[in-house]
Amino acid sequence: MTRQTTMLNAYTPGAGHLSPADEALAQRRAKALGPAYRLFYETPVHLVRGEGTRLYDPQGNAYLDCYNNVASVGHCHPRVVQALAAQAATLATHTRYLHVGILDYATRLLALFPPELAHVMFTCTGSEANDLALRIARAATGGTGVIVTDNAYHGVTLATAEMSMSIGPTVAPGPSVFPIPAPSAQNYPDGIAAGFAAAVSEACDRMQAQGTKPALLIVDTIFSSDGVYPDPQGFLAPAAAAIRARGGLFLADEVQPGFGRTGGQFWGFQRHGILPDMVSMGKPMGNGYPLAGLVLKPETIAEFGAKARYFNTFGGNAVAAAVGLAVLDVIRDEGLQQNAATVGQAFADGLRSLAQRHETLGETRAAGLFIGQTILTDGQPDPARTARLVNALRDARILISSTGPRGDSLKIRPPLPFSLADVDQVLTTLDRILPGV
Structure with a gap:
């Protein structure tokens, strides 16, 4: 292809x-x-x-x-540039020290999500956020199988590249990655919602037939690399239910559709009336500054958090937090x-x-x-x-x-x-x- x-x-x-x-x-x-x-x-x-x-x-x-x-x-927005420069001239350090700016940003960001999504973990890129989500999903479910759409893009680490068929055939898909057709009317002429959910269930059948336990369904909620498929609103809900019925988690990749881009809602998953287990974010968070993150339910991170530690030297640093706050201010004020x-x-x-x-x-x-x-x-x-x-x-x-x-x-x-x-x-x-x- x-x-x-x-x-x-x-x-x-x-x-x-x-x-x-x-x-x-x-x-x-x-x-x-x-x-x-x-x-x-x-x-x-x-x-x-x-x-x-x-x-x-x-x-x-x-x-x-x-x-x-x-x-x-907008390119080089003066409020964002000013926030970046002022914080960079004051302090640039990571999340293993106490810093009020990081916590102020985390609080502001979490307030934009349903209350069940109560924790945020900061990274530098959306690739890192999705890679981290996969690690957490494996710990939470005991599975390794991942379902993606067949021209998805989710990142450039080894794990996320294996989930990203749009970047070429050299590394994707990985042995635990199970692609399904994108949610278009052409692919599912009898109904997108039911057809896409059935495709998720069928992918779970395929992985279990080879001894792989389902861990995660990850979708970019606007399906941007698949061709942009936003409608009908609500069609993702049965697919999220299908992966959960098989013991897996649902990850909404909001790197591209998030932060108000879809207009009616702040996050793409909200157009479908669903509550994800995890939400990954990137690019638009920092308006060009490397800032990304993963928001998730406390119960989703519990197993991973009990057995592993996480930090990211630059993810969520004080400068990133100042930039992120400025971006949220501009979205609101303008x-x-x-x-x-x-x-x-x-x-x-x-x-x-x-x-x-x-x-x-x-x-x-x-x-x-x-x-x-x-x-x-x-x-x-x-x-x-x-x-x-x-x-x-x-x-x-x-x-x-x-x-x-x-x-x-x-x-x-x-x-x-x-x-x-x-x-x-x-x-x-x-x-x-x-x-x-």
Whole structure:
């Protein structure tokens, strides 16, 4: 199966797309960083500055960012930068010393969850958070079997890479990893909720047939690498019940959909009316500063906590806590969750309206400012056309990417301050360039 890395491999060194200076920079990059790194776009973008929803090249040209959820409250937000600098100039140390800032952040963060999720453990990356969750699940259940969707992305440690089919076949899946089809209407035509839950139960049957006990069902609650599948709301509840019926736990990976991005709720799992055993977070927590974590029920961590100790030298350090608090303040004070709901709805409506004039645009799947847009040729999803469109938008100074097992959908996931004017720029540009793609 062709994975979505196809578009990421589009740049060919020496192809003549870049200026001589940027070509030299790309060659220097390849020599220093090696072959596993990839550059976006046929003509890579050289960036030197960011502000809000814009990124800038050395010539001062502005690129509208439709992709980077890492800078969740906008690139280089001054309140976040100020909090980072002030704390870094005062104290930077870890969670094995008492520090009020770490506890203030933990308290603020936990208040955003159902009260049953009462503990938080800090890491530097979402990969670490998911790796830690797997260790805890194994201790809590006595099992090792993990169920994931078949084009998931959950991290880059060995354990999480084995749960991440979207990054390529070299390490995934691991022997205790059991992939199931993503929750789309195409995969489950008789009903997504019942079909996805049945797939979880069938995966448990497969693992038990080979002597493996179920430990964990992990899903990115927006299914971003699978193609973005947010609906129907509530469809995850039967799947969570299915894994628990077999002795396993349910982990909601909120690295991408969390922190208000889906608009109506602060966390993606809340759209489904479920209470996870654990919730992993990352990227948007620190607006670019390495901050991630795992929130969980006290009973879930009890066995692990009784037999093992955990610390992370940089996870939850005083600077990270200050940054995390600033991000939460900005989301609250600038109404960014409501903005995601309002602007995201306008974006999705605009794409659907545009599809009436452009048969290239297929299904629009959206929750707040997280949108998957299928690109078609003769009524069929077309990854090659999607890649051409991604590169054409880059040339029009709009940064976007693709998603899905074949890379046949646009992945639209901008910073949360994205505005109606930003939406209009994207829609107007699409209207202009779609006939030539």
